[in-house]
Amino acid sequence: MTETDRRNLVAQWAFDTRPVLLRFHLWLEDVEVERAQAVPVSALTFTPRGIARCLAMTSAATALGTRLFGEFGAGAGRDKATYNQVKKSADAVSAYVMSEGLWHLTRTLPENHAMMVCLGEGLMPKVGETPEMGANPMLGFGRVYARPELARTVDRRVRRLLNEPGHTFEQFHGWLQNRGITLWGAAVDTLENTSRFAEGKPTGPMAVFHLFDSPLRLSRPYESYMGCLTVPARVAEAAERASVLLDYRTPRQQVVEAIEAAYPGVRREHVHVWTLRGKTRAGRLGRLWEEWEKLGVHLVEDGWRAPSGLEVFTDSGTYAPTFLVGSWQDAAQATHVFLCDGYAATAEAMQAASLSDVLDVRSTMAMFSPSFTLPCDVEARLMQLDPSAPDFARRLGELNGGRTIEAGQVRSYAEAIRDAAASNMPLGKAVLRADDFLPEKDWHVLASVGYMCDDPYTGAAGVTRVADNVYRVVTLLATRNASSRITFTLRLMESFETTRQVFSPLLVRFLSGVDHTTRPVKISDSGRIRNELQTMLPQALEHDGERIRVHFDRINEMVMPRDKQAAIRKVLEWYKVNHPVWFDWLDVA
Structure with a gap:
């Protein structure tokens, strides 16, 4: 150039x-x-x-x-x-x-x-x-x-x-x-x-x-977990040729066979499977890890070097690994294949799944509950149950290997299913794709x-x-x-x-010591503060038409300390008194 x-x-x-x-x-x-x-x-x-x-x-x-x-x-x-x-x-x-x-x-x-x-x-x-x-x-x-x-x-x-x-x-x-x-x-x-x-x-x-x-x-806010499996498109196509349905619930033995069909001669130790790792996840992902390990593939661990030369991490971050899904050849011309498995939060799962056509990968999902205390294969099935059925608790126990589930947990899972339905999540499907979230x-x-x-x-x-x-x-x-x-x-x-x-929210500036009573006030302060309240304290807001009422008693002091709550209340009350026309939309409960 x-x-x-x-x-x-x-x-x-x-x-x-x-x-x-x-x-x-x-x-x-x-x-x-x-x-x-x-x-x-x-x-x-x-x-x-x-x-x-x-x-x-x-x-x-x-x-x-x-x-x-x-x-x-x-x-x-x-x-x-x-x-x-x-x-x-x-x-x-x-x-x-x-x-x-x-x-x-x-x-x-x-x-x-x-x-x-x-x-x-x-x-x-x-x-x-x-x-x-x-x-x-x-x-x-x-x-x-x-x-x-x-x-x-x-x-x-x-x-x-x-x-x-x-x-x-x-x-x-x-x-x-x-x-x-x-x-x-x-x-x-x-x-x-x-x-x-x-x-x-x-x-x-x-x-x-x-x-x-x-x-x-979606028809209201929703945040939970989703099981996710993302493989190269070439693997999904090989499965289709063999008349195998490849999705999140497919036995991993069949996934490996599709990989070997798509990449003839690939060694199993060169099949790299990324999942979230850590002792705290063993109860939820342990069965999945064992299934992969028995097949002789490489479960990616912290410190493994990606083709970029940088060390990967498995403690968090379920979105970015999607960009590596595919294949490459090392210095010895050996083929390596990378895929992602396990789970992610709802937004990250949908973001990753929507990359299917962008990155030439295929991604499928299964809905989990927000509490996510049971193994992932159980979670994927329990979210398909009818919470109003009289035998809901019994069927839940059967999914969990016949073990009794506490009454409180039963209520929690029933509420999770009802909440997903109320949010217009695509219930009723064992496996989801990005298409299911769009009209x-x-x-x-x-x-x-x-x-x-x-x-x-x-x-x-x-x-x-x-x-x-x-x-x-x-x-x-x-x-x-x-x-x-x-x-x-x-x-x-x-x-x-x-x-x-310039980069700090107006309310954060006031919390850091800027005097709101001597700073020149602009009409844009009204829109900015409204925006910041919705970003920082959504749990404290009550919407009534165009008006917003702020309830500080809804804020956990571990989320925002009491002194900061008091400071923000003082700022909002000052704006309301001194600029009532611009802040007509605001009420402080």
């Missing part, structure tokens, strides 16, 4: 992504694009070019802002309470930056288009965690991004979907379609591998945003990933300091049969400390 071509490329990207660059006071110094195909991803995706590029820049800004200002590594060696607060602080920054980027980029959307978050990650505590370790700042179900009038229209329909008994997703989606409104759905994890981020690990943390050309079929079978996805730290599965570098206030940030933009790795060189246009304020 000539110098003139490079400068033209930078100028075009700067123009296309100016809403995000201006919001975060960033200057685009350089951009490098590595494509897996001849044409740009933006030429093949369903979004306009500017939106696709703004999503890539939003992912880059989220990665940069979280890496610099999210207290990376501050939880290492700290007590549980401090560690939990570090994770929540990092989640707050990542969710805020992503939300701000989406808000500004959607100002360039076509007038009849809107984006809505359908699946988020962070509200549910992981298995083994205490309740306060959930309730993390996040972008959750129903968050709408569009031009103001359209956003209010869609918001009203979302509230009806959430609150009106009997109002179905089909009615919600049909109403929008009949009025010519195009709603794109999103599955979001603004900070994947939060624990590794808090501990300062050099690999793993990233921001993941998947945009679909229709909303997902149209001919759907499209645009995946945007921003890397905060190095990624062993793709070899992408994390945020790298180039010079004072200059950083390189790598993002991945991918759609069906096309992907690009984009490396931005970004310069902070303000001092480091001033930029910290």
Whole structure:
């Protein structure tokens, strides 16, 4: 590329992504694009070019802002309470930056288009965690991004979907379609591998945003676990030729046979199976591990080096390994095959499954319960039971090898099934695919990933300091049969400390000591604080039409300490008294 071509490329990207660059006071110094195909991803995706590029820049800004200002590594060696607060602080920054980027980029959307978050990650505590370790700042179900009038229209329909008994997703989606409104759905994890981020690990943390050309079929917030099996498409095709149905419930012996048919001569020790590992998961995944080990394949362990040369990890991070699913040859020309098995949280599972056509892989899922205390093969079957059946408890025990299950657990599983049904999850199917979450079978996805730290599965570098206030940030933009790795060189246009304020939620600034009574107030403060309350404290909010009532008594002090709650209450009450017109939507209970 000539110098003139490079400068033209930078100028075009700067123009296309100016809403995000201006919001975060960033200057685009350089951009490098590595494509897996001849044409740009933006030429093949369903979004306009500017939106696709703004999503890539939003992912880059989220990665940069979280890496610099999210207290990376501050939880290492700290007590549980401090560690939990570090994770929540990092989640707050990542969710805020992503939300701000989406808000500004959607100002360039076509007038009849809107984006809505359908699946988020962070509200549910992981298995083994205490309740306060959930309730993390996040972008959750129903968050709408569009031009103001359209956003209010869609918001009203979302509230009806959430609150009106009997109002179905089909009615919600049909109403929008009949009025010519195009709603794109999103599955979001603004900070994947939060624990590794808090501990300062050099690999793993990233921001993941998947945009679909229709909303997902959910009718209210839902977060649980899903069993997942992702194999190279070539393996699935070999199984089809042998008249074998290959999905999550297929015996792994048959999966290995399909691998050997697809890759003749491959040695079993060169078949690498990635699952989450660790002693705490033995009860849930132990049978699966044993099944694979008896077949002589390699169960990937911490420290195994991927083809990128970086060591992988198996303590968390179920999304990124999908990018390595496939085959390669080592220096001795021996074939290696990599696949993923086990489970993931709902948003991560759907994101990974939607990569099927993007990466030439095949992914299937099975629904698990949020508690996930039984082995994965049992969980996949119990979610198909009828919780209202008189013999529900007996059938549950039979699935668990005839062992009696406590009454409390029986009620918990029954409630999990009812909650999934109420959320319009696709119950009634033993195995799920990404298609089952979307109203149209001919759907499209645009995946945007921003890397905060190095990624062993793709070899992408994390945020790298180039010079004072200059950083390189790598993002991945991918759609069906096309992907690009984009490396931005970004310069902070303000001092480091001033930029910290640019990337920090307004409420976080006030908590850190900024005096809200002397700071110049802007009308945009109203929208920003409304947005931040929905991101940081969704469990404390009561929605009544356009109004939001904040109930501080709903907040666990382990989620947010009492002194911080008092400080935020004081700020909200001050705004309400001194700027009643701008904050007419706010009530403090």
